[in-house]
Amino acid sequence: MTWKSYDLDQEAQRLILKHRDQKGVIGQSHKMRITVAFGLERFWGEQLRLLDKEPPKGEYWRDTWKSFAKIMLKAGIELPQENVSNKDTIKIQEIATKLWQLPPEDQRICLAVLTQFCDSLVWWTQRYKKLGVDDDQQ
C-alpha cells in the first residue's frame, strides 16, 4: 500500500479562505474542534441550528461537513451530504439514524479524521483571521 494524501490541510485552507470575509465566521473553527468530542450527529446538526439564526456561520458548518463527507467518501465511508431543512423532522431523524448505524469502527475513523481536519481549520483560522475582527473566540 502506498501513501495517499487526502489533502485535509489544503481543503481546510480553501474553506477558511472562502469564509474569512464574513465577520465572526471562521472563529467557529474552535467550536468545531470542541464539538468533535460529542460525535458525528452533534457536529452535523450544528449547521441546522445556526442556519436560521446566523446564516453565515451555518453555511460554514455546512460547507465543512460536505468537505468532510467528500473526504470520507474517498476513504470508502459514505456520510449523508444532502441539504436538510431545519423544519424537516423526519429527514433529520433519518440522518441521525444513519449516522448512528455506521459501524463503530467507521465512526471512530470518521472522528479521527474530523479531529485532524478541525485542527487544520483552527491552524488556518489563526493565520487568516482578520486583525481587529471579533471572531467570538480567538
Added chain:
Amino acid sequence: MTNSNEVPLMFQAQIAGRGQIQYIKNPKQSERWIDEWVEGSAIDAPTFHTNIKTKEYKITWRFVSNSGQDEDIIRPVIAAKGFPFYPGASMKGAFSRACTSEQREKYCGGKLTNDDTQPGSLRFHGGYPKDATWVEQPLIDVVHPQQDWQIKNNDSHSAFIQISLYQPTLVFGISSTKILEPSEWEIIWNIWDKAIEKGIGSRVSAGYGQPINQPETKLVTFNLRGQGLASQLIDKSGEFRPNIFKAALRGHTLRLFSGVTDENTAEELTRELWGGFAGKNGAVVGQLGIAFNAVDLEMDEYRYGRNTMPIYELNAGTLNILSMGDISTEYKKELRTLATQIFRFAMLLGSFGKSWRRIDHRLFFPEYEKHLIGCHWQFTQQSNKYYFPVNNINHITNILNDIHKTVNNWLQLKGKIPSNQVSYWRESFHPQKVQVWGRIAQDEDDSLAVRWFHGNYQGVKSIKGSSLTGKLGQIGRLWHRMYPRYIKTKEGEIRRKGKEYVELLTIFPDKKDEITQDFLTFLPTSDFTKLWGK
C-alpha cells in the same frame, strides 16, 4: 446497533426533533439531560491534594458557572468525573481583581518590562461542591426576562432554561510554589473573601453566586419579611427566587427615569445601574447588584378546590444592595441615596415577586377564597427607619416629589438632559401618566379598594376584569398597596401608628378607556384623595 433515540442528549444534534435541551416548551428534554449527567457523575466529591489549602463558602441562593460550550443553554462547567466546577482560571481572574498591584504581581504574576512574563507564586485550583448533595436539589432554573412586557407594552416574552446549583457549599483550593507562613495564608484568604464577595459565576447582579457576607461591596441593607406566591420551577415545585428583588428594582428604576427623561436615556441609565444588553455593544455589567439571604423562610402550599400553588412565608431575610464596581466614595454616596430611594419607592407602592401589584387577599380580604392573589411585604424592626413616615396623608405627595428629585439629581450627575416629554410606555412614572391616590385605613379589615376588584364599586359600576385591573395574560394599569402606617414622633422616632395602613392606588390611566374615566370620576367621592399626578 445503536438506537439513535437512546443516544445521550449531549451527543444528539441540538435542533428540533432531536436533543434540544434548552427548549422550554419541552422540559422533558432538559430533565433527561440532567438525569444523564447526574447518573454518570461521581458520588464522592473531588478532594484537593494535601498540599493545597482549602476554604469553604456557602452560596446563599443559586450558582451558575456558564461553560459556554453549548450556545443555546447555560450549564455549569463540568469537571472530570462529572462534578460541577468553578474553574481555576476564573478564580485567578476574580482573585487578581481583588489584589493591590503589588499583591497581584506577587501572587498572580504578570508582565515584566521586557515583554517577558513572570509567574505568580500561587496556583488557583478552582472550586467544587463540598459533597454530592447538589444532585438532590432542583437544577433546572427558569430565567424569564419580562421587563418589556411589564413596563412598556405587551410585547411577547420568552423564558429560557438554565442549569444552576441550589445553595451549594463550595470548596476552593489555592496552593503556593513556596512555603508560606500561616499569617500570609490569612492575607491570601482575605483577598479571596473580598473577591468572592462580588459574586462568582454568571448573573451575579441578580443574586446568583453570592456568598453570605458582603462587608466590602454592601451599599445598603434592608431587613424584610414578606409572604406571597412562590415561583414555580419547571417541575412545578416552588422556589423563593431572590431575583424578584432585582427585577422589581430594575423595573422601578426604568419607570422612574422614564418620568424625567426620554426613553433612550432612561434605558441607558437603567442599564448602567443594573446591567443588561446593549444591542451591538454587548452586555453591560451593572453598578448595582443584589444579594439576598433568607434567614427564616418557610415554603408551603396554598390549596383551593383541586388547585395547589406554592407559597412562601419569609419571616426574616436580609437584602443587600451591592456596589459592583470600583467607585469613588463620593459616587458611592450618591449611588446609595438613589438605590435607597428606589427601594423605598418599591416598598411604598408595590411589593416583590408574583402578583406584586396587589395586596395579599389572605390578610386584607379573607372572605375571598379562590386563587391566591397578591403579596405583602414589610420591613422588620431593624429596618423601620426605611419606612416613609406618613403623619398626614398629604405627606405622600412630598415623598413622591422627593423621589422624583433624587432621580432628577442622578440625571444631572450623569450630565443628562431632563425632558418633560411624556413617554409612550404604559407604566412611565410621569405626573401626566400616573396618579397616586391614598387614604388611611384603620386596620387590616379596612381595605376599601380590594372589594372594588371583586364586585361593584358604586351601583352597577365595576372595574372587575377591565383593562384597568387587568386579567390573565394582560397586565392591568393599577397597583394596590396596604403600606403599614408609621409616623414620626416629636422626638424624631419612627413608630407604627396602631394597626393603621396607608391604602394606596397607583393608576396609569388609559385616557380613552371609559371604565377608567368613570372610575376616576368616582374616586374623589370615595375616601381616597389624589396625592400625585395630573
